[in-house]
Amino acid sequence: MGSDGVGRRRRVVAPAVNGVAKDGAPQPPPPRLLTLPTVLTIGRVAAVPLLISTFYMEGPWAATATTGIFLAAAVTDWLDGYIARKMQLGTPFGAFLDPVADKLMVAATLVLLCTKPLEISLLRYGPWLLTVPAIAIIGREITMSAVREWAASQNTKVLEAVAVNKLGKWKTATQMTALTLLLASRDPSLPAQDALVTSGVALLYVSAGLAIWSLVLHARLVAASVTPSNFLASKLISLYARAARLHDARGVFDSIPQPSIFAWNAILIALSLHSPDPSAALRLFASSAVSPDEITLSTLLKSLTASGQACSPLVTGELHAVAFLRGFGAHLFVSNGLITAYADTGDMRSARAVFGEMPRRDVVSWNSLISACARAGWYRECLGLFQEFVRVRSSDGAGPNSVTVTSVLHACAQLKAADFGISVHQLAVESGLDMDIAVWNSIVGFYAKCGRLQYARQLLDGMTKKDSISYSAMITGYMNSGHVEEGMELFRQANARAISVWNSVMAGLIQNGRQSDVLGLLQEMITSKVLPNSATLSIIMPSVPSFSTLLGAKQAHGYAIRNDYDQSINLVSALIDAYSKAGFLDAGRKVFKLTEHRGTIVWTSIISAVAAHGEAAEALSLFNQMVSGGTRPDTVTFTAVLSACAHCGKVAEARKIFYSMQAVFGISPVIEQYACMVSALSRAGMLREAVDLVNKMPLEPNAKVWGALLNGAAVIGDVEFGRYAFDRLFIIEPRNTGNYIVMANLYSNAGKWEEAEIIRRMLRGVGLEKVPGCTWN
Structure with a gap:
């Protein structure tokens, strides 16, 4: 009684045609409406009014009669199920009526016990004690009835999820025992009434607990077997994501046959926020045929930035193209994401173009580009954008915030733009932004890097709360200015000595040529139980x-x-x-x-390494792999690969790479790249083209450029161009003995002994002398 009807009676057989099943086997005739199990079930229903009547009657026999009726109902509940299974007498009507009869009997008994107080001294407030488990049991039965009614219209997995389990059978047994004891305890002639009531109440609470727990188990089984609608699934995924339960969120998503764009957005956001692999959202999207909306694109752009794959302009460009084709290119969140993604690829021109085309800009838009310029080394552009931001504000009326100020102060420190930085400091104070410790640390770092160490130290000492970044900023300022002892003194005084502070001190010691002190500091750090990290x-x-x-x-x-x-x-x-x-x-x-994630730095390192070992072909191959794989080279990369081309005579490749810097990657060549290109041309005998390149340089040629031309002319044996380069080197660095030696040897190899002697006299004239070589036997 109180047990569940689903799965308890034999399933009714499928209808046959003319007494024969579809597979040809003889089929028994359809069951009758009234079978013995069904009659017993109807009897239980009819017994409910009789139970109620005897419960309220007076007399010593009333409690016994009530208890007997309840026990008879419990026995017939087991008996009708046994007969139906054993004799195959189950009917659809009986399967429907059986759980109804059980629930009527149990609910009626619980209500009766709660409405007529138990006159027991041990439990004076018997009705209140019984009300709580009664509500729990009745509520559970009503809920399960509704769930089973719904499950009948679902698939087989859902029906199996709501079938009777062992926990339900234990719940029924304790429930029957508890109600029998409580009904019997109403007979005043029975001894130990207090013990009967106490045992009955205790068992009823156990039954209520089992009822609630079985309901929870059924709910979990149903949830696992139900294919949720896209709307419900999206909500569930978002709920699991907020609880950082990524596995459950992915399980819900995978159960949807055809996820909608809302479900896709929910799982992509969950992956981008909580996946240990930040590129998981990108991979999932790439494997799908979903048509993205603006939320999808902004989520993917954030995931792209977090994944470390933002160095790939190919992926960023593809997402930008999708946004443009679907009309989301001007969407605020998408545009902000594109600015950050392009900036992380190093493609500042595209980031600036996206910003310029935005019809509306919020503070995130401004901060995205300003901070990107600061990270990319576009410091003057950063300051210009800040001035524009202060003047026009964002479309929502918001002005610079702490993110803006920290980025601009970093640019000011790099440019040593003291006056501009002071005005930013004043703006931060006027806006109340100086209450943010990150802003205050940036202010200290700015003054320290600009050489205003005394004022920076005053600001640091005036901070009510300092962290490791505060000390690192000031120590770095001391070290950059050569004040090593002051930096070490502050380090000893610091009460926040995180690993970043130790690293700042070590970097400063190395910068000031005190490598011998680093090992001792490293040992001290380990003794202090601060272990070196990758930065160390x-x-x-x-x-x-x-x-x-x-x-x-x-x-x-x-x-x-x-x-x-x-x-x-x-x-x-x-x-x-x-x-x-x-x-x-x-x-x-x-x-x-x-190495799994090869950024620009890693590619540049291996290209430089193989180039230094004379493996020019491998250096070129690696460079091509880097570019084709979507990693954007920087100026150091170009210097390494151009140097390799110059030393192995690959002029065509060098010329192609050199001119692609501006045309393809938007990187203006600097002195180092010009020197490599001049070296490549001159070593290949193209001295006239090399000189033309030098003359057309937008930069003032330095000793590296003229030295490359001199050495190239020496390799070819061209005295004229060699002397042309030497004359300019004599002005720039007159005390460089190497230039004199190369020029003297060039004259000697050409048989111009007098000119070679003149160069040697010039060498002695400036107080220099070639160290004679020797051979040790």
Whole structure:
């Protein structure tokens, strides 16, 4: 009684045609409406009014009669089910009526016990004690009846989810026992009435707990077996995402046969926020045929930036094209995402173009471009945008915030634009932004980097709350200005000595030529139970002799692997550089191949390494792989690959790469690239073209450029162009002995001994002398 009807009676057989089943087997005739199990069930329904009548009657026999009726109903509840299964007498009418009879009997009994107080001294407030479990049990039965009615219209998996389980049977047994004890305890002639009531109430609470728990289990089974609608699924995915339950969110999404755009957006947002692999959202979207909307695109752009794959202009360009074709190019969130994504690829021209085409800009739009310019080294552009932002404000009326101020102060510090930075400081104070510790740290760092150390220190000392960034900013300022002792003194006084502070001190010591002090500081750091991180290793490996050797590189590499730092881009770059300089280029290649996310820095490191070892063809191949894979090269990359081309005589390739800098990548060549191109042309005998390139340079040629032309002329043996370059080098760096020696040798090789002697006299005239070579036997 109180048990569930689903799964308890034998399923009614399918109808047959002319007494024969569809498979040809004989089919029994349709069951009758009134079978013995059905008659017993009808009897239980009829017994409910009789139970109520005897419950309210007076007399010593009334309680016994009520208890007997309830026990008879319980026995027939088991008996009709047994007969229906054993004799195959189940009918649709009986399957419907059986749970109704059970619930009527149980509900009536619970209500009766709650409405007529139990006169028991041990439990004075019996009705109140019974009300709570009665509500729980009746509520559970009503809920399960509604769920089973709905499940009948669903698939087989849902029906199985609401079928009777062992927990339900235990619930029924405890429930029957508790109600029998409570009904029997109303007979005053029975001994130990208090014990009967106490046991009955306790068992009723146990039954209520089992009822609630079984309902929860059924709900979980139903949830797992139901294919939710797209609307409900989207809400569930968002709910799970807010609770950081990504596995459950993905499970709901995977259960949808045809996810709508709302479901797609919900799962993409969940992945971008909580997936340990930030590129998971991108991969999921790439494997689908979904037609994105503006929310989809903005989510993917955020995921792209977070994934570390934002160095790929191909993916960013494809998303931009989709946004343009679907009419979302002017959408505020999409445009903001495009600005950040393009900036992360290094394509500042495209980021600026997207910003310029926006019909409406909020503070995020301005901050996206201003901070991107600060990160990309477009410091003057950053200051110009800030001035424009202050003047026009955003479309929603908002002005600069803490993000704006920190980005602009960084640009001011790099440009040493003290006056501009002071005005930004004043604006921050007037706007109340100086209450933000991040802004205050930026202000301290700005004054320190501009050389105003005393004022920066006053600001630092005046801070009520300092963090590791506060100390790092001031220590870096001291170190940059050569005030090593002041920096070390502040380091000793710092009460927030996180790993970033230790790293700042080590970088400062190396910058000031005190590499010998770094090992002692490293040992002190480890003793203080602050373990080196990837940034620590990246700082010390290139400069500290103990880590620049093969043994040091291996030890640092092993430590990185044990601590999961071996995928840090800066550390990978340092390892490749250390291995290649130690003469183990193959080890550097292996580090590169094992790196999962190869940003510009990693590609540049391996290209520089193979170029330094004279592997020009491999350097070119790596450069082409880098570009075709969507990674954007920077100026250091171009210098490395152009240098490789120059030393192996690949002029055509050098010319193509050099002119692609501006045309394809929007990068203006600097002195280093011009020097490499001049070297490539002059070494190939194209001295006239090399001189034309020098004369057309938008920059003032320095010693690197003229030195490249002189060395190229020496390789070819062209005295005229060699002297042309030497005369300019004599003005720029008259005390560089190398220039005199190259020019003197060039004259000697051409048989012009007098001119060679004149160059040697010039060398002695400026107080220099060539160190004679010797051979040790």
